[in-house]
Amino acid sequence: MAWAKKILRVNLSKGTCASEPLNMEWAQQYLGQRGLATKYLVAETDPKVDPLSPDNKLIMTTGPLTGTMASTGGRYSVVTKGPLTGAIACSNSGGYFGAELKMAGWDMIIFEGKSPKPVYLWLENDKAELRDASHLWGTTTWHTEETIKAAHQDPQIRIASIGRAGENGVLYACVVNDLHRAAGRSGVGAVMGSKNLKAVAVRGTVGVGNVRDFKAFLQATTAAKKVLADNAVTGQGLPKFGTQVLMNVINEVGALPTRNANDVQFEGARKISAEAMHEKRPTDGKANLITNAACFGCTIACGRVSQVDKTHWSVVNNPKYWGATGGLEYENAWSLGAANGVDDLEALTVANMICNEDGMDPITFGATVGAVMEMYQMGVLKKEQIGIESPFGSAQALLEMAHMTAEGRGFGKELALGSARLTKKYGHPELSMTVKGQEFPAYDPRGIQGMGLTYATSNRGACHLRSYTVASEILGVPVKTDPLATDGKPDLVKAFQDATAAFDSSGTCIFTTFAWTLGDLAPQLDAACEGGWTLERLAEVGERIWNMERQYNLAAGLTAKDDDLPKRLKTEPAKTGPAKGMVSGIDKMIPEYYKVRGWTTEGVPTKDTMKRLGL
Amino acid sequence: MRVTFKLYAMLADHLPDEARRTNALDLEVPPGRTVGQVIDEFNLPPKLVHLVLVNGNYIQPGDRAGRALAEGDVLAIWPPIAGG
Structure with missing residues (x-):
């Protein structure tokens, strides 16, 4: 299987690094990365914990396809309780750091406690040690990367670090890897800074060789790459013009x-x-x-x-x-x-x-x-x-x-x-312009109604990457829907949310979904990992993850009142364009969304829903 | 009547040089000219004619041939693209 089956647990208070086996029972239920790391956070921390206290934990996590030859298989996530929102935080990043971590033989790193002085974690395959980072404190991510690489005399080291924003407690500080990629949202970098953890530097040469059925994996990943290459969006539009x-x-x-x-x-x-x-x-x-x-x-x-x-x-x-x-x-x-x-x-x-x-x-x-x-x-x-x-x-x-x-x-x-x-x-x-304390991104819910519901219900605060209904409402992927209509959006948002949670737990990039469905992801995962991964199973895992995150937020003290948009979007109509005169129809969509989700009118997953999902 | 014609991304190559820095061209067209006729007139490759908007509203592929433009309309077209 493509999991390394190993977790590194770093106690920053004690200065210890210890290896432990990955909980494979949980891996079958939550797959990896976003889902699996959230399961660990839920199991090991109090949802009411102060995000910037030593009792909060910070998890850097890969998916089963991270570091493999699956296209876009370089993703990792940082999971913790977010200081900006007080909700679950899960920020996903590309670059090369995630793959290097996996190739060093680790699925996940769990940081707990707080170091008495600035440190960085040095990982070279099995070898893990905390090193003094006093000379790096007060410097940028760029300086940190350059200095660590020079100190180890190895330009191929991959580094994830915080800059001065993370040190200074900027509540939306991110973790930057490979100079320009970032686990960007919800302030995961501020949590890292609160632990006096400046950076994680990794060199991995073990590789990811233990796929379940290599021949099937080669066929599945090759076929999936062809789907990306043949698709006009992922094959031409995105490479040439970007987002x-x-x-x-x-x-x-x-x-x-x-x-x-x-x-x-x-x-x-x-x-x-x-x-x-x-x-x-x-x-x-x-x-x-x-x-x-x-x-x-x-x-x-x-x-x-x-x-x-x-x-x-x-x-x-x-x-x-x-x-x-x-x-x-x-x-x-x-x-x-x-x-x-x-x-x-x-x-x-x-x-x-x-x-x-x-x-x-x-x-x-x-x-x-x-x-x-x-x-x-x-x-x-x-x-x-x-x-x-x-x-x-x-x-x-x-x-x-x-x-x-x-x-x-x-x-x-x-x-x-x-x-x-x-x-x-x-x-x-x-x-x-926030939901749950986090600023909404580049799509106005008055002109794209589904994105209003996406923002209001996103478990990590306003975000476009939890259900990117723009794909359907504007770009026609997989089918074109009317951006100004509210009817049908609760079902659309739920479908996007569940599928996205599965993709975010696999080690691949969400941008593949302009061409791939869960049906393209499933054969790659199934060839890589034991467990009989099908489209249906992945959809169920995605829904399980969504409800687990929701439960965490409710336990942290959030309520249905937090599933709302800024007043401006509900009372000040769009002044121009196709949505001229319109406001967000969020109040109409929320009750229907709760129903579609199998939640009570207060936005709480019912016992039946929890039982059905094995939660 | 006058309409504004906009082409973006790879389709901008089909605009005259002077219009490429704005992606927009003012067109004088006879009344009743349809979206489909303008697309044909500029010889736009069918595979690249993906997102077709008139005044920001999406025009379904089956409606393009019969959708007449009106004075002051803005017709904008993109190839298959996406973002995040």
Whole structure:
């Protein structure tokens, strides 16, 4: 089977590292990665634990296909209780770190306690030890990676680390691996920082050789790769234009949240789109986009590699930002750009670099800046408090706020709270575009109704990656549905949520689902792992995981009242576009969703549902 | 009558050079011109004509031949694409 069957348990308080067997009974019920690590968290921690206390645990986890030759099989997740939301946090990342961890012979690392001083975990196959990281504390993820690789004299080491944001307790700090990839949402990096854990550095040469039926696995993965290659989206659209191609689409359909969701269309959208990234700049004759890039084992390669104009005001005196770097994805271009009314592509690329460099979730950071700019426009916040004039559209204010948040200085300490806490502090909680304390991403629920239900019911707070109904409502995958209709959306959202939970537990990337269904994933898993993995079984595992996460949140103190959208989306109609005059129909969809889920009218899984799912 | 015609991603290659930096072209068309006729006129490869919007509203493949454009309409077309 493709599980390594081994967990590394690291007690940071005691400074110990111990190997233990993976619970294979649980692996049959929860598969791996998101599902299996959540099961461990549920079993080992009190859901009411303070997320930033030593009693919280942080789990880095792979799936059974991580490190194998399955396409996109390089994913890992960071699972913990999130400080931004007080809910379950599970952040998924690509790059190469996850595969390296698996190839070192580990399925999962469970961190518990808190180190008395900054440390990093050094893993070389079986060898695991905590090393002093005092010299790395107070430095960026980029510096940390470079320094650890140099110290071990091995450029092939893979590293996941936190930047200064994670050290400073920015509530949306992320864990960055391979310089530009991140377990981005819900503040998993702040939990890592609270444990004085600066980085995990891995070198794995054991490999992942123990697949159940290698011949069948070769056939299944080859067939699945052909499906990706033959599909116009995963074979052509994503590699060439990346996720950023959506900027003009979502603007055209009137669902691009703009200026803190005051508008649903942004007049500057094209200037920050995929098409703009391909164009030669008049200043230096070069395009923002250099090339695309792939994570471990990926045959799609949607990643962006960009280089900013060295003469741009934001970097002209700062050569460290002149090199090739992770470029803008759609979410980042939206959150740093449209959400604040900023249309300067170069400035957005730099802001994104700062988020990578110091480990901050650009979605929450950007959306928080949007709330600050609105409060500035209203006169609630003044230049003297923020430190800079901050009207909507100011790229200077955006970049200054990025620097001050990353460095933990001045008003950056307020921005570090995220928009829910910050707007409440200044008396305007209605200006926070959040669900369960987490900022919603780049799709306005007034123009894409299913995404409203997706945000409201996401177990980790507002998120597009828990049920990406945009695929159906806008892009027609697998079937086209009406984005302005609420009928049928509860069933659609449930189906997406359950399938996504299964994919997130496998070690593969959710972007495969533009071409794959669970029917394409099942034969790969079944050839890799014992257990008779079928489409039906995976759907059941996905539903089990969803309900387990829900139970965790309820036990943590969340209720049905937390399954709601910001007031603005329910009371202020879209001003333009196809959804003009419309608000979100969330109040109509929620009761039907609870029914479809087999939950009570209070949003609690019924005994029958729990029994059916073996929970 | 005048309509705006937008082509994105790989389809932008079918726009005249001067329109590529905006992805948009102002078109003078006779009244009654349909979405399908504009698509044919620009020789757009059928496989790349995937997401067809008029004023942001999706037009089903079967409706394109009969969907007449009106003064001021915005017709925008994308090949198969996705994001996240």
